[in-house]
Amino acid sequence: MARKPTPVPFMARVLSVVRRIPPGRVATYGDVAALAGRPRAARAVGNIMRGCRRPDVPCHRVIAAGGRLGGYGGREMLKRSLLAAEGVIVSGQRVRELERVRWDP
DNA sequence: TGGTTGACGGTGG
C-alpha cells in the first residue's frame, strides 16, 4: 500500500510542528515525525533539523528518545544551555523528568 | 534514476 503522498513536503510539516513546541517543553525526533504524519521517520527528521538554522524554529527543543539530547550541529553544549535556560532540567547529556517536560499537543 | 547520508529508535550483549 503506497503511503498517501503528502500534499505538503515532509520538511515543511516537520518545521511547522517544531515551531509549535512551547518554551520549557521538548519533543523527541520520533514525536515530531509522528506529528508530521510519519511515525517511523525520526531519522529523516534529524536530517531536516541538521540543515535547519532558522531562528523561528526552536530546533533545540527536539531531543532524542529516552531523554538523550541528541545532536546540535556539534554545539550540544549550547543546546543543553538553551534548554536549561527554559527551565528544562538537564543532567550531563540527559533531560531529567522527560515525561514532565514532554510537549503534549 | 539510483545510491549515499545521517541532529534516530529499538534491541541485545
Added chain:
DNA sequence: TCCACCGCCAACC
C-alpha cells in the same frame, strides 16, 4: 549504563 548493530526514511548528490 554504555556500546554495537540493524532497520527506517526523506533529503541530497
